[in-house]
Amino acid sequence: MPGSSIRLGLIVILTLSTFYIIGTKGDSLSDLESTIITHGGQVLRVTDPQYKKAAGLWNPAIQIWPSLILRPAIYDDVALALSTLYSLNAPVRIMGGRHSYGAYCSHEGVVLDSALLKNIIINWQDQTVTMQAGVIWSEVYTALEGSEYVVIGGLCPTVGVVGYTMGGGYNSMYTRSFGLASDNVLSFTVALYNGSITTASSTINPDLYWALRGGGGGNFGYVLEMTHKIHQINATKLPFGQLLFFNVTWVNHGDFTAVLRNWLTFLKEVADVDTRISFDVIVIVAPENSIVMMYGSFNGPQADFNPVFDPWLSKNPKPDFFNMQNYTLTDIIRVVGVPNNPFPTEQRQHIVSAMAINITDAMLDVILEPQPNSTSGVFQVMDIIYLHNSNKDKNTAWPFSDISFDIAPGFVWSKAEDDPLAIDVSERWLQRLRNAAAPTQSIVGAYLNYIDPYLPDWQTMYYRNHWERLREINTKWDPTWYFRFPQGIPPNNQRSNMKTLKNMKMI
Numbered sequence: 001m002p003g004s005s006i007r008l009g010l011i012v013i014l015t016l017s018t019f020y021i022i023g024t025k026g027d028s029l030s031d032l033e034s035t036i037i038t039h040g041g042q043v044l045r046v047t048d049p050q051y052k053k054a055a056g057l058w059n060p061a062i063q064i065w066p067s068l069i070l071r072p073a074i075y076d077d078v079a080l081a082l083s084t085l086y087s088l089n090a091p092v093r094i095m096g097g098r099h100s101y102g103a104y105c106s107h108e109g110v111v112l113d114s115a116l117l118k119n120i121i122i123n124w125q126d127q128t129v130t131m132q133a134g135v136i137w138s139e140v141y142t143a144l145e146g147s148e149y150v151v152i153g154g155l156c157p158t159v160g161v162v163g164y165t166m167g168g169g170y171n172s173m174y175t176r177s178f179g180l181a182s183d184n185v186l187s188f189t190v191a192l193y194n195g196s197i198t199t200a201s202s203t204i205n206p207d208l209y210w211a212l213r214g215g216g217g218g219n220f221g222y223v224l225e226m227t228h229k230i231h232q233i234n235a236t237k238l239p240f241g242q243l244l245f246f247n248v249t250w251v252n253h254g255d256f257t258a259v260l261r262n263w264l265t266f267l268k269e270v271a272d273v274d275t276r277i278s279f280d281v282i283v284i285v286a287p288e289n290s291i292v293m294m295y296g297s298f299n300g301p302q303a304d305f306n307p308v309f310d311p312w313l314s315k316n317p318k319p320d321f322f323n324m325q326n327y328t329l330t331d332i333i334r335v336v337g338v339p340n341n342p343f344p345t346e347q348r349q350h351i352v353s354a355m356a357i358n359i360t361d362a363m364l365d366v367i368l369e370p371q372p373n374s375t376s377g378v379f380q381v382m383d384i385i386y387l388h389n390s391n392k393d394k395n396t397a398w399p400f401s402d403i404s405f406d407i408a409p410g411f412v413w414s415k416a417e418d419d420p421l422a423i424d425v426s427e428r429w430l431q432r433l434r435n436a437a438a439p440t441q442s443i444v445g446a447y448l449n450y451i452d453p454y455l456p457d458w459q460t461m462y463y464r465n466h467w468e469r470l471r472e473i474n475t476k477w478d479p480t481w482y483f484r485f486p487q488g489i490p491p492n493n494q495r496s497n498m499k500t501l502k503n504m505k506m507i
């Protein structure tokens with residue numbers, strides 16, 4: 001019958017073309033894998049002994065297992081991986097230091113991991129450091145140790161340099177002196193979705209340069225390397241880049257409101273105009289062990305600090321602990337107690353954040369609410385980072401030059417992998433803070449680097465009035481929205497949600 005021979009013919013054609021597609025896919029992917037391996041890179045699947053460690057994330061509450069982890073050792077192989085996977089219509093995620101609170105560096109498909117791109121070059125003459133995508137901050141600090149120079153990097157030494165910088169990273173000890181990490185980048189080398197490698201600087205592709213500085217990791221392209229300014233800590237007149245570090249702590253004190261109000265007055269009267277002063281304030285209000293710990297630094301000679309600091313301290317309720325030290329950044333990281341190596345295994349954490357112009361009394365009441373919520377078993381650690389006048393380069397995508405604080409509590413629990421109750425407690429706390437701030441419009445956004453998958457109005461909270469411009473720039477650099485993830489920046493021709501993902505195939 002003619003009908004059945006047509007049908008047979010169609011089946012043969014369909015079958016052949018399926019073979020053909022699978023054949024090319026298999027070929028180009030296995031070619032890619034062998035090229036990566038030939039050049040010293042790695043290809044990891046779930047059966048490889050190294051896979052589990054490679055896939056591990058800082059946030060164990062959202063552990064995801066990729067189908068394939070590619071670790072190219074050279075830039076050309078990153079470019080080849082992108083052009084190959086793009087032509088196969090296979091989505092990728094870019095993995096750096098793996099500290100994304102939303103785990104956006106991973107997914108169930110192919111992960112491009114920067115772990116082998118570890119070069120650091122310091123140019124003392126030009127006062128710059130060039131870092132490849134796989135570098136983490138502790139490695140840069142080791143390279144600078146013993147010198148008087150600092151780079152704007154995280155107090156958590158295991159954070160990756162690119163993710164941190166693209167979100168406008170702050171160092172709570174000297175960002176007020178030298179700006180955000182994103183203010184300090186001189187140039188980026190970027191691999192685009194189609195495998196082209198390009199430069200972004202103030203003179204070359206300035207739109208991309210603007211967007212990469214604060215537009216957030218995972219958008220626009222794969223940053224292969226960045227060159228940052230480094231800064232000489234010499235205003236302190238101390239050797240080895242030391243600055244004055246202080247710790248003032250009140251334990252189980254009856255009047256934390258007075259302590260924090262005093263602090264806010266000191267900031268307004270003294271610190272706001274003296275950017276050598278930095279503060280990071282930890283508050284825990286628990287039934288048995290409440291604490292307000294203010295640690296901070298002064299990037300100048302101690303003789304300039306004592307005359308303003310001592311009178312303020314004497315106005316406070318008597319602290320239970322107070323000391324001052326001449327510390328390097330390495331010393332500070334040691335006493336702040338951020339672990340240098342392991343990712344947490346027991347503790348789960350959800351972080352929320354509010355970029356605030358000021359802290360009003362109504363907001364203080366929410367900040368000082370008793371925690372933990374004993375019925376939920378969630379433990380809250382409040383972190384208030386003082387950032388007045390931190391944003392030194394206003395011509396970047398980072399949209400918060402007017403804020404003074406990032407109010408960023410971490411909600412910690414230890415039971416399940418994921419805990420909807422803990423998320424609920426955290427998000428409802430944030431809503432109470434936002435309600436308290438609403439009459440004064442004191443909260444203007446959320447910190448992109450403390451990315452929160454549950455934030456409802458994230459487009460305006462992360463990006464404010466920069467959202468449309470960022471979309472426009474991404475339309476040029478990633479027109480098909482290849483680098484996509486929840487809360488990513490879609491180009492203008494795509495909807496701002498993940499529905500279009502169904503056109504792509506995980507491999």
Ligand SMILES: Cc1cc2nc3c(=O)[nH]c(=O)nc-3n(C[C@H](O)[C@H](O)[C@H](O)COP(=O)(O)OP(=O)(O)OC[C@H]3O[C@@H](n4cnc5c(N)ncnc54)[C@H](O)[C@@H]3O)c2cc1C
Binds near residue numbers: 099155156159218223
């Ligand atoms: C314990 C802890 C402490 C922190 N302390 C601070 C702090 O003091 N100050 C501060 O500002 N932030 C801090 N952060 C936030 C941190 O800066 C962000 O989580 C940052 O995004 C982490 O970058 P990463 O490379 O380690 O993470 P990843 O999860 O690997 O990457 C983060 C995002 O960037 C993307 N990305 C990674 N590499 C590249 C690349 N080469 N090109 C393009 N996109 C890339 C990823 O796809 C992902 O979307 C802290 C986080 C944690 C967990």
Ligand SMILES: *[C@@H]1O[C@H](CO)[C@@H](O)[C@H](O)[C@H]1NC(C)=O
Binds near residue numbers: 234
């Ligand atoms: C400190 O270092 C900066 C940059 O290297 C330099 O311009 C300045 O003159 C130095 N200041 C002092 C007090 O040495």
Ligand SMILES: *[C@@H]1O[C@H](CO)[C@@H](O)[C@H](O)[C@H]1NC(C)=O
Binds near residue numbers: 238302324325326
């Ligand atoms: C820091 O060092 C200077 C110079 O040696 C010294 O005068 C000062 O007392 C030291 N400060 C502290 C807090 O140890």
Ligand SMILES: *[C@@H]1O[C@H](CO)[C@@H](O)[C@H](O)[C@H]1NC(C)=O
Binds near residue numbers: 249293295321336
């Ligand atoms: C500050 O002092 C308190 C009380 O002694 C201590 O628990 C805490 O670890 C100190 N913090 C820093 C950063 O030194």
Ligand SMILES: *[C@@H]1O[C@H](CO)[C@@H](O)[C@H](O)[C@H]1NC(C)=O
Binds near residue numbers: 425
């Ligand atoms: C504390 O947790 C319980 C249980 O989830 C919840 O019902 C209650 O609203 C929470 N209270 C606050 C202040 O978050």
Ligand SMILES: *[C@@H]1O[C@H](CO)[C@@H](O)[C@H](O)[C@H]1NC(C)=O
Binds near residue numbers: 357358359440
């Ligand atoms: C806080 O900031 C808001 C917004 O700028 C302003 O309207 C308000 O007066 C400020 N309140 C205080 C107490 O400083």
Ligand SMILES: *[C@@H]1O[C@H](CO)[C@@H](O)[C@H](O)[C@H]1NC(C)=O
Binds near residue numbers: 195477478
């Ligand atoms: C890759 O994409 C960029 C941005 O869309 C474009 O400018 C460039 O020409 C493309 N490269 C190739 C080789 O097609």
